Amino acid sequence: MTLDTVKHANETPDVDQPWAELGLKQDEYERIRTILGRRPTGAELAMYSVMWSEHCSYKSSKVHLRQFGEKAPENDALLVGIGENAGVVDVGQGYAVTFKVESHNHPSYIEPYQGAATGVGGIVRDILAMGARPVAVMDPLRFGAADHPDTKRVLPGVVAGIGGYGNCLGLPNIGGEVVFDACYQGNPLVNALCVGVMKHEDIHLAKASGAGNKVILYGARTGGDGIGGVSVLASETFDDSKPTKRPAVQVGDPFQEKLLIECTLEIFREDLVDGIQDLGGAGLSCATSELASAGSGGMRVELDRVHLRDATLSPEEILMSESQERMCAIVEPGKVDRFLEICEKWDVIATVIGEVTDGERLEIFWHGEQIVDVPPRTVAHEGPVYERPYARPDWQDALQADDANKLARPQSPEELRAQVLKVISSPNQASKSWITDQYDRFVQGNTVLAQPEDSGMVRVDEDTDLGVAVATDGNGRYAKLDPYAGAQLALAESYRNVAATGARPLAISNCLNFGSPEDPAVMWQFAEATRGLADGCLALGTPVTGGNVSLYNQTGETAIHPTPVVAVLGVIDDVNRRTPMAFSDEGHLLYLLGDTKEELGGSAWSQVIHDHLGGLPPAVDLDREKLLGEILISASRDGMVDAAHDLSDGGLIQALVESCLRGGKGARIVVPDGLDAFVFLFSESAGRAVVAVPRSEELRFTDMCGARGLPATRIGVVDGEEIDVQGQFVLPLAELRTAHEATIPALLA
Amino acid sequence: MARVVVDVMLKPEILDPQGQAVQRALPRLGFEGIADVRQGKRFELEVEGPVDDAALARIHEMAETFLANTVIEDFTVRVDS
Amino acid sequence: MARVVVDVMLKPEILDPQGQAVQRALPRLGFEGIADVRQGKRFELEVEGPVDDAALARIHEMAETFLANTVIEDFTVRVDS
Amino acid sequence: MTARVGVITFPGTLDDRDTQRAVRIAGLEAVPLWHRDKDLKQVDAVVLPGGFSYGDYLRAGAISRFSPVMESVIDRAKGGMPVLGICNGFQVLTETHLLPGAMLRNNHLHFICRDQKLRVENANTAWTTDYEAGQEISVPLKNIDGRYVADERTLDELEAEGRVVFRYLDVNPNGSLRDIAGITNAAGNVVGLMPHPEHAVEPLVGTGRTDGLGFFTSILKKLVA
Ligand SMILES: Nc1ncnc2c1ncn2[C@@H]1O[C@H](COP(=O)(O)OP(=O)(O)O)[C@@H](O)[C@H]1O
């Protein structure tokens, strides 16, 4: 085959090009021709097609995501906002923290181990590229029904992949989620989050400036992995009739990534880079065009200099390859030698593949012949933008009218007791330690809190004990009932989880997992969820620092529940003050904070006992969430509470069981006057937490709640070896432990 | 009892980090002249009853659906003599 | 270029939980009649130059000192045809 | 005066910085050592920390064993220098045959991270004098290739000579023969174990226990006494 050079493209304007196979629409292809004033070369077509895919261009979601900027709250902590590899937040004492969630959903369904592993690898490189040392990971996961045979294939592979990669990198896994629901059958959600820490002056950006500066590609050799993965894997609904569309999956090499991390951090320490970008989706196409687009000049790349794993790759394939564990840096000529020396020290292959020019074009050459000549912005930042039609689905009213509060309730204390056992042992409410014990949570020696605590917390500075906390949450059932409220509930829960450990929420990241944007009902869910999240962030004062959108999570006509996952990052000045969740001291008083209403829509109870989803999700009151957060943070700072646990799915009883089992102590509980025992235990009203208060602090604590107007109800005391809900039932801890801990191993081991 | 061996190797286009790590270590240990190393799995199956065409077909199916992950791996089945 | 294959298996007296896990899963998948499964490693080496006795002796040494840990594993070396 | 404890970094080592911290907390000087350097920088003892050196490819510890730094470590260990191998470090020590036996994949085939109870069986090695024989301690355990195996004769010999230093209590987390969690060489200067004492030296982080500090205070006493 002859090389399709720019010259050749000029001479052969009418050649048929496979734009449709590459996922481009007719008008998109025409637009490329208009931009270039000729037909694109094969290499250019490859670049545009991957960069204009849904995954890279956000063409369906962009118009909605804008709100995160437009409605951003005033917040001095935000150092780098949306648009870079990850946002950066000031946590004080000269430290900055960067964090981000990303999805690797489709690849993890096809090849669970490698899909999940490379998901971790990708997000870690994003964090590294900001100039930070990665310090922790988290993994929000969704699978099909727990007893579905395919879950037995997907889940163990995903968990082994996340552990296999993260453990080998030396990143403690400090939290996440595991949710089972038939709606994720065939479309599991594998989201991964990474947190990194740096000093303010270490922040790096992805831009290529300074004519004459060198472009260095370093890390793994480039192979044939995941070619077309971006456009095909992430942007099209699976169609079983066309298995040939499934491209090779990427295989991760965590050892190589570990070397890349240490090598890159040493390069940062010696101040050797001007701009830097990781290689993820769309590989070199993305890295070169984004670096050039964000910088001041142009860029010239000699593609044949790229170190290959497979010598037969064509230039198009090299541009599209998604081989893992690679980075691209912009380096001043005088610093190149030292850069290469450090790479050699870490056994990392590095090659100068080009330089920054004072032009305006991205030009790529193959053995001296020009195969790409494009304005980089048109590839990287000025892709198509769609205003997809959206409409509230016609079934939404009926769904909301099917009120969960009307479902049959337990008729006797015995029945209530049986339902409690059934709920806390159901797959979603059961202990996930069979999964999380496969993750290293101790490595790096800075883990203050990790799963099953409300949020993960790591120490940032050994001398001052400054720390950060992160939690991730998302409830697809709530979001299905009301996507606007559902997104806010995800935000509120994550915020509450961070505050429960004593940390002050600062900012959020998010991963928006939805069905096909070409379905107006899904697009409506997406529009509502983003609007809800943007409004919520404004109300709570926590800006969105970045995130990820995963669309096309659907099989045929059936989409997953809309699943916005929200990660909140908080700061704590002294990690010694953290509040754990365990009830560990007898005699401490239990207070329920917040109001309990009759709110069972989307609840764990309605799912487990009635296999029901209908009605409205719990009402959102963000002012109340903020107040609750302030109380929890003050109580932690001033040592007024010994333990705190937020209330979410499963309600109060779930929180009591978890805190009792964690501390190995029971509780005597009194149902407050005027509340029905069932509602008291199972309602999922938002804005609540349970705290254990030492008797010596009781007055100070209740005074504070009273003065600030937060309802605080004394509901019992830490005591004995059972949960005794007086006048209702008694559940020994041993029985609870078996019920709570046996479920997942029985399903998966 | 007869032994059937199933060899499972990563497809040639798939990255083999283990094989690469081994290959890179060889020169340091003083072994030169090995251009490439690929590392795979070897399964030894002890088969009850005769290893006829039907049995081999079943083992082939087992390899395809279970022992190998054909998204990233190739396999071969052979009777050990 | 010639290919030499080194097979490395756990010694028979050493517990092989990977092989056992495979074997236990087989009946569930509908495969009967496999009395035992052992899982080991297979290395494919691409050798530059002729694979004569000297080369094979070197590869044998490589297997003994590096590819296998003879405390727990046995190995065989053969030229692939 | 204090003693110098070298902490080796191989490519893929993870717990080198944590181990240096533990060494410092115990009042010793931590000296980073690099796998490519034969020079041990006049350290008085060496720790091989945990992690996935060379990705655990081939076998855990198999590739690191051939690094230049290990030539010097083997030499000095034979001359009596105290050496501690933690997790991956233990795997390297068995691969170098400084310690007998080998490490295999956990019997349940999963990576396992847990707070593990141990009994100190031998409080006379260079690294365990601050414990008492029979003492029970808890330290984090985290690995996938943690199953200790050796032939019966070797195991009997280890038992007879009191060279089993730690045994798993309550749960055998990986199928290790005779519940062995850690062993020593005949001279008592080389010790290897799978659990991670360096992750149990501060009350705030990890499991919130400091049961692992004794390793480092033991070596301090030995070297400075
Ligand atoms: N896949 C996972 N990885 C790590 N931690 C997890 C995972 N799934 C759940 N967890 C942890 O288990 C605990 C309980 O999870 P969950 O019930 O979802 O918490 P909450 O309801 O408070 O958000 C949390 O500490 C969470 O971080």
Ligand SMILES: [Mg+2]
């Ligand atoms: Mg919580």
